Amino acid sequence: MSGRTGGRPELVIFDCDGVLIDSEPISLARLTENLQRIGVPIDLATVARRFTGTSMTSIMAHIATDYGVPTPEGFVDAVRADTLRAFDAELQAIADVAAVLETMPDRRCVASSSDPQRLRHALTLTGLLRHFDGHVFSATMVSRGKPFPDLFLYAAAQMGVAPEACVVIEDSVPGVAAARAAGIPALGFCGGGHWSHDRAGADLLAAGAVRVFDEFADLPHLLGTWDRVSR
Incomplete structure (x- = not known):
């Protein structure tokens, strides 16, 4: 299982609902x-x-x-x-998601509380499924869902990357808590339509996110400066 070899995370694990799609x-x-x-x-x-x-x-x-x-x-x-x-x-994708995924070089996967049928349907409907090369993991694949760490640990293991070499992109308190329990740093995304951005940012930081952001277009910069962001 690989570990971190440079400044960027080895694997970006995306939640789906509220991160990739405004569902x-x-x-x-x-x-x-x-x-x-x-x-x-x-x-x-x-x-x-x-x-x-x-x-x-x-x-x-x-x-x-x-x-x-x-x-x-x-x-x-x-x-x-x-x-x-x-x-x-x-249903629509979160603004700028498709453009960011098109150009970002990082290995990535999806790890979501949604069931596999809903995940595939939503990602196909929004045109995002092709960006994950079949690497889409559901809470139905593990014993315990978020806020337990099982799903993120499973996703990292399936991708062959050590937890500490990953980053999770999450929009929910249970998701951030699950990442933290897995030993994976989390970036909190609060740009979905279901949150008040100010409240979301405070809640996600309190849950343990290392940084929050509300524009998906900011993600490449955060990953590119990960050594500073994750301190």
Whole structure:
């Protein structure tokens, strides 16, 4: 397994929702409406605060514990289908993502809480799938999702890179916490449509991000000056 050989990270691990694609406003709204449909007394602000960046398995475990509402049969599949339909109508890539990925020389992969079908659908829909050469990893591939480190450690191992030679790009507190638990430094991205940028920056820094940024076009500079950024 390779380690860092120079100033830049050996591998850039991207979260997907809220980092590559501006999906969180769509998916959080669909999740909220579907939870309300099965009798969960929850609003969009609470769903966004508690569940952004969290896998559906973890979300439904919290719903059962905190609200006493068990997951109805077929509910998770129904939410996924509803979200994919909304993606078809509304989903866009984060501004400048395609241009940055086109030119950045770094090895990269995706490690997301979303299921593989949703990941492939969203990345294909936005034209971004080709930039990852099949290196797309889902929380369904590991025992525990974010904020546990399992997914990022799995992605690094699959790519043959030591955790300390990677950097994670994350937009959520659970994601930054997972990176930190994995021993991987994280850059916090707060340019997605679901966050107040000021609040997001403070929350991501408090979770352990080494730096935050809200314009994706700034990423090449951050990676190119990584020795200074990561201190």
